[in-house]
Amino acid sequence: MAVLIRRMSGEPRYDSIPVAKITDYPLEKESYMPFAQCQLCLNGEGLTIRIWAFEVDPPKESALRISFGTGEHYLTLTVYSDDRYVYAADGSPCELPVSHHSIAGEDLQGIYWGAVLFIPTDALLSVLDVAQIDTDTVIRGNLYKLSDAEGWSHYGSHYPVDFTSADPYGPAYFDKFSILSY
Numbered sequence: 001m002a003v004l005i006r007r008m009s010g011e012p013r014y015d016s017i018p019v020a021k022i023t024d025y026p027l028e029k030e031s032y033m034p035f036a037q038c039q040l041c042l043n044g045e046g047l048t049i050r051i052w053a054f055e056v057d058p059p060k061e062s063a064l065r066i067s068f069g070t071g072e073h074y075l076t077l078t079v080y081s082d083d084r085y086v087y088a089a090d091g092s093p094c095e096l097p098v099s100h101h102s103i104a105g106e107d108l109q110g111i112y113w114g115a116v117l118f119i120p121t122d123a124l125l126s127v128l129d130v131a132q133i134d135t136d137t138v139i140r141g142n143l144y145k146l147s148d149a150e151g152w153s154h155y156g157s158h159y160p161v162d163f164t165s166a167d168p169y170g171p172a173y174f175d176k177f178s179i180l181s182y
Helices: 122-128
Strands: 004-009 021-022 036-042 044-056 063-070 073-080 087-090 099-105 108-121 139-147 152-157 177-179
Touching: 004 139, 021 139, 036 063, 036 139, 044 063, 044 122, 073 108, 073 122, 108 122
Parallel strands: 004 036, 004 177
Antiparallel strands: 021 036, 036 044, 044 108, 063 073, 063 139, 073 087, 099 108, 139 152, 139 177
């Protein structure tokens, strides 16, 4: 199923934004596979990304990642459990005017950590090299939950990925992100 980006006016209303789940852990047959999810909201100001994982005391190497783009240009935003943020454009580290804040809490599914990221429209359009993003814009990407910490190693995604390939985080493993406007 496509990752859905909800277009709305004003601030994100998370209860009405679809959730995309990170559940495909092809290398982990009986091991550690934390449940993680993401919400995306596009408004007149920019793109809000809310991404979180259910882990109690995650190691500092535990990361959440979203990669998405239009055609050959793509963004990668990585959030670590120890409040580090790493951004890349077309696979190369870069500075982006992304505002972010960490989130943590507990709900009926358990204890979680994550972040809310916001990319202003101008920066988003510039990096993706498009004039606008609307319901007919073709966006492709993937969501990831990763860790190479000893005893906590795992590699998961929303769309299937061959994590043994040379570039498991690039466009070869992207699929459709659809913009909903209702």
